[in-house]
Amino acid sequence: MNDLAAVRDRLSAAVSAGMPSALADLSRLVACRSVFDARIEDPAECVRAAELVADLVRAAGVPAAVLPASDGSLAVCGRVPLPGAPRVLLYTHHDVVPVGDVEAWTSDPWTLTARDGRLFGRGAADCKGNLVATLLALTAVREVCGSWPVEVAVVIEGSEEQSTGGMAKLAAAQPDLVSADVIVMADTGNIEAGLPTLTTSLRGTGSVRITVRTMDHAAHSGMFGGAAPDALQALLTTLASLRSPSGETTIDGLDAGGVWEGAAYDEQRFLSDAALLPGVGPLGEGAIGDLLWARPAATVLAIDAPPTARVTAAVQGEASAIVNLRVPATMDPAAAQHLLVEHLRRHTPYGLVEIEPLTLGRGFAAVTDGPAYDAMREAMRAAYGREPVTTGQGGSIPLTVALADLLPQAEIMLLGVEEPASRIHATDESVDPAEIERLALALALFLAGLPNFC
Template sequence: MTLHDLLAQAVDDLLPRARSDLAHLVACRSVFDRAIEPVSQCVAAASLTESLFSETGLATSTMRTPDGSLAVIARHRMKGRPRILFYTHHDVVPAGALSDWDGNPWVLTERDGRWYGRGAADCKGNIVAILTALRAVREVLGRLPTEVGVVVEGSEEQSSGGMEALARERPKLVRADAIVIADTGNVALGQPTFTTSLRGTGSVRFTVETMAAPAHSGKYGGAAPDALQALVTALASLRASDGSTTIDGLEADGVWPGAPYAADLFAQDAALLDGVAPLAGPGDPHDGAIADLLWARPAATVLAIDAPPLAQVTAAVQGRARAIVNLRVPPHMDVVEAQRLLGEHLERHTPYGRTEIRSLSLGRGFAARTDGPAYDSMRRAMRAAFGREPVTTGQGGSIPLAVALQELHSRAEIMLLGVEEPLCRIHAPNESVDPGEIQRTALAMALFVCSMAGLEPGDDLPDP
């Protein structure tokens, strides 16, 4: 039988174990925020994760990172062989209102062939995919044929930088020839996908002040400088009616070289209302217009505004108003310079009043180098596992650790992939994962481990 056939059978046989492991992981309410869930839940998730990887024969340990979270470190050493590092995380976002879920978010539940639960896809589904891959390789070959490391951090969703800080303090922990960041996924169910671009990000707090206190709109309205109106006027200048970002001096004509994003698929993924079309940017819409806006051009988004809520309305002109504006930029763009241009634009387009711009966050973008031998190995592995040619996509979110790993180990090939796809609804109620996606991703990872050791999917092997 071929290596592909043997590994595919092993992964199939291991799928019930993957479901059991995922159920136990989902049961850990591992939100890294003691105000939401007890610390013991994160400790339990880390302990379980370490135990599971220990069972695969890796030497494991749990390390406390500078932000107080627990990272699981596992390693199979094999001197002189290529080194692979798998990364993912065991923490999750809060479940939110339980009434928004069709079941208990902390109990893995199967409905219509999908497995539901908080973290089922992001990212505990990726944990079990890695586990299944390593188990399958050991079952078929009797051993791991190359050096393999695993890092599973515990605070990724909080963006508190625990694992990034630990990696910078101890770069040998994350040294590898090929790094697989299992924290993204496929553009569609069953379509193998590399995420090759992550936007840089920066948020600012924008304040407009005009009066020491609100003024009665009947007595002063018309002549009183309305801070809220000034704020809204400045915010409106950030985007054109076609959706393009219009920050003075900021390039906004990039073209995405990877797979396009069909308008109907985007409308479905983003849950657009009937009769509402996606923004397409300037000029005639084309197949790549949405992908251009998402991954090749900057985008400014108003995240929040401080203004009186409707329930507390009074007849008053506001003397102070604030907003949080988030800017996302493609990885080739200098995010520091872009944030500066954003601030200057807001000040310039505020018609009256005093303004203050304060930087709240800043994160560099990431662009993968995709022309190396490890990428070629993973392409072959994904093609064999999914039966389809892989495509490339971008992602709006930032993964600071990807940037740190690129800086620490510039020669390493870093690839982003995983079990997620649009139907997973990560970070939302009723998060789920398709078990077939875990199966296919695990098989691709198993084939990749073997390929890095010189074994290819079509190689004939004796039955184990």
């Protein structure tokens, strides 16, 4: 059973045979409204999800416990020791983002619904599809090999989408839960369906709130407009300074010349993935990958100003905005955020300016030349029938950085069932069942073959 090629067919058959059960489990998981926010969904739904996940992990052969984290979330953790063997930590999460406007969904977001060859429902891809693929892989290896040739640990977080840090604090307090030589984080996906992709870079992030004040109250535009200092106009001028005429982010002192070394992002595919309207093109003058993963990007997330539905003829005395900054994994987000603050101050033409840093998160850059990466690339090549590629991701997965700090020698890889058509975090989220099956086979081949590489 040591030859990866010799076991591929048996593992493939086991994964295929397990798919109906895995999809039934996915249906039960999607039915749990596990949004970790009591203002939006009943907290009992997160408890229900955690208990169901624990049952599924135990059924896959890993003794699991539901552990409370400091933020009030519930994590499912388990381990099957195998002294002397490579230690593999398998990570994903059972919480989901809110569904938003239910009426905007084509079908009930809490009912897994088959349509056009895909399965629709909140969390179908992010991240409950990744969860069932992981458990299917564990089950297949145990069935074919009799036992796992590696030490297996499982961590399934309950508050990843809220970034409240519960699992990171739990891991720091109980490092035995996450101790590993290899960490496989199933929380990303492929750049296109069927193309095996390893995410090797996560951007760092920081956001600030800028407020411009010029008058104690708004003033009639007919009586004072032209001379009265307009706070909203000052703010808009400031925000406009964050972009060059071509649309690239321009923050004084911040390097904007990085080049992405991973897989290229085809411009036509980007137009489709980002749903750009006809006649609208991407910003900037570099390659898409450069702009997304190798250079900083400042985005105005929100502005506090009078809505057009309640317009009055008035010059505004106060206006504010939230600016989010994403930076390449190798860039210090704290230093970049400081430069953003100074830039905003410098480019506000008039008024009293207050700038408050809000969030800050480090990026992650994987070290990809270790034996586990070799094993995963080989497993993905066999499972997908295509050469694996690497990509970056603009979002952050906070636990990734925490685990890299706790386990600096561990190889950390990010992968998953998500792909552009999945529309994660949006209405009509879905997953391609074939992606679940391919990922499960890749993970099974990886677990079965890893000892050959270590």
